[in-house]
Amino acid sequence: MSSNGLKELFYDSDLILIIDKNGKVMYYDDYDDNLNMLKKENVVGRSIFELYPFFKREDFTVFRAMDRKEPILNEYQTFTVDGNKKNCLNNAFPLINETGVIGGIVISVELSSKAVKRKTRKSTSRYDFEDIITENQEFKKSMEILKKVSKSESNVLIIGETGTGKELIAHSIHSNSSRRNKPFIIQNCAAIPSSIMESILFGTAKGSFTGSMDKEGLFESANGGTIFLDEINSVPYDLQSKLLRTLENKNIMRIGENIEREIDIRIIASTNEDLARKVDKGEFRADLYYRLNVISFNIPPLKERKEDIKVLVDYYINQYNSILNKNITGISKDVMQILNDYEWKGNIRELKNVIEYALNFSEDGILNMDSLPQYLMKSISSEKKERLAGGSLTTMVDNYECKLIKDALESCKYNILKTAEFLNIPRQTLYYKLKKYNIE
Known part of the structure; x- marks a missing residue:
């Protein structure tokens, strides 16, 4: 997995360090570029004791987790690097296989004066x-x-x-x-x-x-x-x-x-x-x-803000298109109706997870009922399922047509006239369908 991929996985972490059982660094990334002031390219392959000469073995959260063969969570630690005081909260986990402990991983969050990572404003919080x-x-x-x-x-x-x-x-x-x-x-x-x-x-x-x-x-x-x-x-x-x-x-x-x-x-x-x-x-x-x-x-709660569901869905589709390298252009009317009718006991966090799930199981085009998690589909009454089933065929046809047009465009090197001829449809019809499926 890439460094950016790990950062998405550990969104709120500042540092991830993986060592073998002897303390040799196998992976290191300081996402805050400030926590330990070490250069990534000079870290992997070196001993953790060389990198942190001011620590004894018993001072390392990760070694104690390895010795106990169990995680150590939310351990508060203070230390100084180049005269700069650091306050951190550590979570350490032993890495174990059939031969025993083979290493450990520590995930650290800096507590003091947390820097803004995605915005340029000077506030020490991330959002406004x-x-x-x-x-x-x-x-x-x-x-x-x-x-x-x-x-x-x-x-x-x-x-x-x-x-x-x-x-x-x-x-x-x-x-x-x-x-x-x-x-x-x-x-x-x-x-x-x-x-x-x-x-x-x-x-x-x-x-x-x-x-x-x-x-x-x-x-x-x-x-x-x-x-x-x-x-x-x-x-x-x-x-x-x-x-x-x-x-x-x-x-x-x-x-x-x-x-x-x-x-x-x-x-x-x-x-x-x-x-x-x-x-x-x-x-x-x-x-x-x-x-x-x-x-x-x-x-x-989200169930009292139903007008927010559509804007949040669009926001998370765009977000996960980027993260998952997808090209979802919208959502079917049937799925939107299901999302509007659902109670959302987990609120916005649950909606976000549902959209992430749906994009994982969708190809390019629009999200349809087949993409939704099973638990959400089970929440729909039998009567409503029967009513929605009539629209599911339309959704499938739309998805198939959208894919055909995209494939044709690619084959014709995005020449509109040649694509229309290839599909045997008028050029104006092709323009209409490009707009309908939001194909650029």
């Missing part, structure tokens, strides 16, 4: 409100209000179902705030085991427990900027009081320390559950809820 795709007028109006709120220092609570784009909203708020050029730290609270959540958020002091080191937590890494706590509803109840103190007093205390460290951060939190209901059940602290919910923003 202009990146949010919607035709829903109410949603558009609420975002106009949110743009004004972004310039405030108040905490924001984003409420929405899974897959609605809560992180995209958080990026946009930070991009439009006065902190836009300061760190923007993202942490999905549901992805951290409760046993290590406190140490990741607040940091540790050396000797506070076996193997502990002096490490700053995510709150310190975000100092001066914004921290986005995704799925805040997953924070354990006994840790919520410490989180509340941080919000109230603007300081943190590392595990094992008696020193209070002052921090200047803005908190954006999100939840896919009804926090007020969790408060009523005694599962979430009321005082923390009110402290987070200074400004709340509700993202409507």
